Amino acid sequence: MDIKNLTDDFGVEVRNFDCSKKIGYDELNLLKKTIQDRHFICFKNQKLDGNTLATFTKNFGKLEAYPEKDKTKGKIEIFNVSNVSEDGEHLDPDDQRVVLQKNNSRWHTDSSYRYLPSVFSILYGQETLPPEVEGGQTQFSNMLVAYDHLPEDKKNLLQPLHQVHSYNDIRRLEPSLPELTYEEKCNFPPVTHPIVRVHADRNFRKSLYFTSNTSLEIGGMSLEQGKELHKWLVDYISQPKFCYTHNWQKNDLIMWDNRVLLHRVIPYDYAKYRRAMIRGTVEGEVPVLGPFSYEVRSKNKIKI
Ligand SMILES: [Fe+2]
Secondary structure, rough: OEEOOOOOOOOOEEEEEOOOOOHHHHHHHHHHHHHHHOOOOEEOOOOOOOHHHHHHHOOOOOEEEOOOOOOOOOOOOOOEEOOOOOOOOOOOOOOHHHHHHHOOOOEEEEOOOOOOOOEEEEEEEOOOOOOOOOOOEEEEEEEHHHHHHOOOHHHHHHHOOOOEEOOOOOOHOOOOOOOHHHHHHHOHHHHHOOOOOEHHHOOOOEEEOOOOOOOEEEEEOOOHHHHHHHHHHHHHHOOOOHHHOOOOOOOOEOOOOOEEEEEEOOOOOOOOOEEEEEEEEEEOOOOEEEOOOHHHHHHHHOOO
């Protein structure tokens, strides 16, 4: 396996490694250490299907299931992140599956609407846009570095705040999406997470943790104040010095750490170009800790 850094702060590219094969103990440990230290891995030239992607994903934890029951025809744990149906049909830009992709052009971290948000997402590019075309890239922003560079007054302001995250509220941003069923709503009630996330597995280092693709409300603020602060955060973390933009090549497999990176897809011409990807997601096992969480305040007692 050949590993090369992509930026100074995060990201590596891996060549000469086959993710469809059983992974040895030492190789898996190296990959776990690499994703922990560098947060993003691109494995070049992979040959995967839903089954081998699921097997690869399970090396890193349990597979997370899709939140809506009838939106996928295949394995419920392998999501289609595409404007192409499972039967290969190029979907209309107004199709709800494409509208969900458009919503992902807002900065977010996957499944933040869960009390235990996902740890890793693993995305395989089956069909990608021609390299000369605008859009279709996946962009990442490093929340550990973004937090470190915040001015002190902003750190103090953000320290006690929580954002609301609601799967149902995607409908407020994308009103053409159909209502969730009562059961789906009950399964995913709104949750709040601290905007300053504390990482017990990183010596209690802090990062930013927020999204733009669900709710924009911030607890303890009026809706307008919350939106204003949210907009400031979006502009702040979009600065190129925090970001890496992944230009897709067919058969890339990318893996990222949702705890410390935000991501978004750069919009493209959904009617003209096909973009077909499948994703495995590693379920989270711990809640998001903030500066005032009991576990952080009593950190000598914490077990991780
Ligand atoms: Fe995403």
